[in-house]
Amino acid sequence: MATIPSFFYNRRANNIFDPVSAFDVWDPLKDFPFTSPNSLMSRENSAFVNTRIDWKETPEAHVFEADLPGLKKEEVKVEIEDDGVLQISGERNVEKEDKNDTWHRVERSSGKFLRRFRLPENAKMDQVKASMENGVLTVTVPKEEIKKPEVKAIEISS
Numbered sequence: 001m002a003t004i005p006s007f008f009y010n011r012r013a014n015n016i017f018d019p020v021s022a023f024d025v026w027d028p029l030k031d032f033p034f035t036s037p038n039s040l041m042s043r044e045n046s047a048f049v050n051t052r053i054d055w056k057e058t059p060e061a062h063v064f065e066a067d068l069p070g071l072k073k074e075e076v077k078v079e080i081e082d083d084g085v086l087q088i089s090g091e092r093n094v095e096k097e098d099k100n101d102t103w104h105r106v107e108r109s110s111g112k113f114l115r116r117f118r119l120p121e122n123a124k125m126d127q128v129k130a131s132m133e134n135g136v137l138t139v140t141v142p143k144e145e146i147k148k149p150e151v152k153a154i155e156i157s158s
Contacts, residue, residue: 051113053088062123062141064088066115069135070108078130078139084123086139089114122146 053066066088068076076090094110097103119125124142131138 051088051115053115053117055117057143059143061143062119064117064137064139064141066137066139067135068132068137071132071135073132073137076132076137078128078137080119080125080128084119084121084125086117086119086128086141087114088116088137088139 051066051068053064056063056065064086068090071090071092075092076088079087079089081087089112091112092110095108119141120143122144124144127142129140
């Protein structure tokens with residue numbers, strides 16, 4: 001996302017001279033056909049867009065929590081790349097359609113998702129743990145203890 005002046009896209013008002021709306025966020029994919037609710041491509045890719053992940057830092061670790069309702073742990077991959085990138089990916093399969101069924105609404109997402117996070121230098125890449133419970137994936141990346149510089153008092157002679 002980029003901040004684009006309001007003459008490209010103005011959600012707030014029709015007044016081009018509104019100083020606040022000049023910094024609205026421009027959505028470059030707003031008018032593309034694959035973003036419509038009825039689009040097959042939208043249904044297949046919506047899992048990627050809707051995968052929400054929280055990242056919090058505690059004194060001991062970096063903790064990532066992802067809401068992945070309906071997925072089994074076998075359908076999710078957690079990987080650490082050599083350059084310190086945590087990658088969480090998976091796939092939610094499309095429900096098989098019966099020709100006798102009449103669909104009134106399809107809101108559950110399906111398809112592949114992939115999220116990547118560059119970990120800080122103090123992350124212990126070799127001690128990462130992941131668990132999944134009630135559709136919530138928790139990835140814990142322990143942190144190295146930051147050594148405080150040792151201060152040595154020097155006696156002043158006369």
